[in-house]
Amino acid sequence: MRLTLVAALGGLLFGYDTAVISGAVGSIDTVFIDPLHLSETWRNTLSGLTVSSALFGCVLGSVIAGGIADRYGRRTGLIVAAILFLLSAIGTAVPEAGLQPLGSTGLPALIAFNLYRLLCGAGIGVASMLSPLYIAEIAPKERRGQLVSLYQMAIVVGIVTVYFVNWLIARGGDAAWLDHIGWRLMLGSESLPAMLFLALLAGVPDTPRWLMLRGREAEALRVLQRVAGAVQAPQILSEIGASLKATAAPRLLGYGWTVILVGLALSVFQQLVGINAVLYYAPLMFRNLGAGSDSALLQTVVIGAANMLSTLIAIYAVDHLGRKPLLIVGAAAMALPMLLLGYLFSVHSQGGAALFCVLVYIVGFAMSWGPVVWVMLSEIFPGAIRGKAMAVVVAAQWITNLAVSWSFKVLDGNSFLNQWLNHGFAYYLYGLMSVLAGLFVWRCVPETAGHSLESIQGLWTRGGPRAAAPPAARAHDWA
Template identity: 55%
Template sequence: MTSTVGKVNTGLVMGLAIGAALGGLLFGYDTAVISGAVESIDHNFITPRTDMSEMARNSLSGTAIGIALWGCVAGSLLAGPLATAIGRKAGMLIAAFLFFASSILSGYPELGLAPIGGMGVDGLTPFMIYRFFGGVAIGMASLISPLYIAEIAPAKHRGLLVTFQQIAIVSGMLLVYFVNMKIAQQGTDEWILATGWRWMLASAAVPATLFFVAALTMPDTPRWYVLKGKNDKAEKLLNQLNGPEAAQETMREIKGSLTQHSGKLFSFGAAVIVVGVLLSVFQQFVGINAVLYYAPLMFKNIGSGTDTALLQTVIVGAANVVFTLVATFTVDRWGRKPLLILGAIVMAVAMLALGVLFQQKQEGTLLLYAAILYIAGFALSWGPVVWVLLSEMFPNSIKGTAMAIAVAAQWISNYIVTWSFKVVDGDSALNAVFNHGLNYYIYAGFSVLAAIFVWKFVPETKGKTLEAIEQLWKK
């Protein structure tokens, strides 16, 4: 926030950052919960459609699994203007409510329409509608939570604090992998296909409630208060966060940054928008959510049973958390660019290894090691660091709109990966040649391109105030 950080109220700053990061926990929980239900959704809603071709069924399955991502696009586009109009806090409250409602209704899509399980394949339509609205909540939280953290964080610690969002995301994923595994252990495979998947999806209502309660107790950010002319509230909060001397300096910087430009999207040129969008696209095209959403399917493809596949998925989720924590302690020391380039190289090697292992029909231990290496590369770099950059790189006067566009691009790219993985992985002709390995070769190629892009076009923002970063994008 400012270079004057001697009197930072660490407890208050950390508390607010953790509260906002609960949106990230829900983001991770709700996006990954589907991993335990993929087989059940196919069993109940897709496989019975024998009148459809293999390609059509695979496409419908990919659409059903990924429908929440279109909601994420809508939510992220809505969140920027909404967070500007009614505030960051109000946006988090709306997201928490949508999370809660969609979790229950996705697990029991027949509620109010028919007896539970009584709609057959027709239950897919309300299921997809409720998952879409869950995606709206994810899209809103994915933008507002890191934005909130960046706007209350001192510049010196902003990289660390914004990584709280990614720690929360991967913690939510690990938590739901564990919850899915424990639910699956409550019954047979048949019980999971009929009932267990419903419990998995509905379980997200619990963390949604926690997020709502936390958001109720939090103030809005100083930058939003200034944007709305509530200077007294902004100054009072800045005094609490950073102390009086830093508060005055920060107020001057915020007011200056909001009046220097008209707020038109391209008032700082196109480069900042293009770099933000491409960071988002590459974060998805390296294949992370193909691994996170389809990890149980990936392990079943090499012969693991349900319990073993879910356990292996938990191990991958744990590696995700561990290496995200490593990023927390390196992002403000090593810088953004070195971490992104290193991570992209590690991911390229790991994805190439996964492709070869699948193609050669190797046993599961080597595949698990390669998956962990890939997750380590992503969690160390492209997972947390892209969110740090997106939260800090856009100038104040265009931040809401620009970040909304970048995050929407991220969710569209996520959908493309999620849908196409299912189509390619389920293609009998391709599997006769690659044995489920083709997707991983593609992701290895995009990882190489991602490293080159960062090296050539992404500026270093480590240690700079949000206002100073604006100078990097002056025409």
């Protein structure tokens, strides 16, 4: 459990880094962009790119994470992520350091700020791949789903924590103080959890599966004895060794296209259902429905609370009910409220019905596609290609995230669509994607609950997912 909590800190920093910029957006515009005296279009474009610049780094980080994980180890990759988090926290707090006198504004400092945000995104990309991978490779099969789900909970906790930190900092002075000092404290505050993450990683081992991949059998046995006990450790070591010998060359397509396509589809659908558009633009959505600014922000807080509580449900249910049922039920729980929300927009309906739809949607996502997809991605790939495959599918996830986040503003602001559906088109689209996601899981995704990582590998070598034995038939397997 201790090793899981340490690795899950990567998820907390993921959430913290993603949301910390929200409290500093106004100050960043004032300090860096307004002095450039741009036209309204270019000002908004540059502001949007600055806020979302970390997403480009996320794609880069997830791409390089696979090579780092396979060559240098899962633990080393997490250390790299912690260092990137730390450097980005310090750099974004004082981006002009080394270029201009402290307190300087303008283009050089803005360029440096965006470069540091790219580092931040790279850290998120590395951690988003390696934290669930590390947990899956170190956890017993009976609790693997729960423990990997803690990663998603850590992301939510990181988001809620930084909202609270930003609120406390903002209370420290007026708007002028916030533009001068406050935004720096917000962005620099991430250095504290980053240093804690880096310090704790010094005391954790690498995973036994990576150690076996590198031929370090004695070290792998010691780690297994530590996490599984002296009695089970030799049997588990033998199973890992046998699974690694199943393919002569650990090529990405060594097990065929099917497993890669399943992983890609899970990653892409997790974003196409629209979760980040809903979370990023919830205040705008409620204002479009007629709510005032204060009411919109309050409703957003309610959404955050629902997200956290529903993730707790997933942590309990993922190993008891299985991955596949949760994903199918969750898809239905997202599709219906999104389709209804699109209708409410199209008929200019206001009031509590819209908030209810969003809450049901958030509950559906948080108890299923949020945590369960990370569980599935960390366990469906055979050990010999797990690092490479996760790098590909997580990069695809970040690219889709970026596309959905950008396209929402385009769809929501399109005058033709708004004359037709009054801001409702995007929500109809997310509802349709949720339906397709559920159908895909029903037809194409195997159940992995109760299987060891080594037995899951057999799903792709003995006739595909439909050849899977039920979990009870593999009760002797561990992790």
